[in-house]
Amino acid sequence: MADPMRIRAQAAGDKVTVRVLMSHEMETGQRKDAAGKVIPAWFIQEVTAQHNGKTVMTAQWGPSVAKNPFLQFSVKGAKAGDKITMSWTDNKGDKRSDEATVS
Amino acid sequence: MTTRRQMITRSAQVAAMLTTLGLVPNAVHAQAAYNTAAFEAKTMSDLTKALGISAPVESKDGTITGPDIAENGAVVPIGASTTLAGVKRMLLLVEKNPSMLSAMFDVSEAVDTSFSTRVKMGQSSNVFAVALMADGKVLYAAKEIKVTLGGCGG
Numbered sequence: 001m002a003d004p005m006r007i008r009a010q011a012a013g014d015k016v017t018v019r020v021l022m023s024h025e026m027e028t029g030q031r032k033d034a035a036g037k038v039i040p041a042w043f044i045q046e047v048t049a050q051h052n053g054k055t056v057m058t059a060q061w062g063p064s065v066a067k068n069p070f071l072q073f074s075v076k077g078a079k080a081g082d083k084i085t086m087s088w089t090d091n092k093g094d095k096r097s098d099e100a101t102v103s
Numbered sequence: 104m105t106t107r108r109q110m111i112t113r114s115a116q117v118a119a120m121l122t123t124l125g126l127v128p129n130a131v132h133a134q135a136a137y138n139t140a141a142f143e144a145k146t147m148s149d150l151t152k153a154l155g156i157s158a159p160v161e162s163k164d165g166t167i168t169g170p171d172i173a174e175n176g177a178v179v180p181i182g183a184s185t186t187l188a189g190v191k192r193m194l195l196l197v198e199k200n201p202s203m204l205s206a207m208f209d210v211s212e213a214v215d216t217s218f219s220t221r222v223k224m225g226q227s228s229n230v231f232a233v234a235l236m237a238d239g240k241v242l243y244a245a246k247e248i249k250v251t252l253g254g255c256g257g
Contacts, residue, residue: 015215026223028201028223030201045137046137049214051213054213055211056211056213056214057208057209057210057211057213057214058208058209059206059207059208059209060137060138060142060206060207060209061205061206061207062142062202062204062205062206063142063202064197064200064201064202064204064205064222064223064224065205065206065220065221065222065223066177066178066179066220066221066222066223067177067178067223069220069221070180070219070220070221071218071219071220072182072218072219072220073208073214073215073217073218073219074214074215074217075213075214075215076212076213076214076215077213
């Protein structure tokens, strides 16, 4: 399983800014290795954000999102102490889910 | 000894467990099936066709943020945001990448229509933030980013 995501969720007013750093290779399928063989694509396809168990955002990504993807968004109506859960699925079917508490 | 009543209760529990294990992930998956055609689209017309949307119209209500010059095309920070209400979905496109579509965000009422992420860019190109509105309108904002070192080759 992949390394954990780093999630920071900070409350400011009635919004919570969530910053996520995922650990993923995000191989495009365009590059070639030293022997000239194409390195197969390997990237995160789906990302889901949940606020206290309710899905607030889903995203689909292509291989052109940078390696170790960063994502920032803000959740309305969230407050300190709430739970933000992020999960992703890559094109090999690998999954990872991590949770953070809003501070 | 196991009574009939216990047996029935237990099988109900097993059925409930199977439901949570089997059916719920399916439902989630169906909701966000990966749109391969859209992510393989090379041009704007292919992309609008794959997503079943009309051609985008430039709008001043959306903004795309990013550097004017990116030194490293492998990591280009870009952000898309709009002040408009009723956005269903936001797309981030890089015009001259092998596939245009980088990221697609499905927006709910509970999040701001403002996202930042990092993308790879093969060469200097226009980047677009496209907003799909609930009323069927498709709006975009564009910005040119110059790349001094490409991030897609090898």
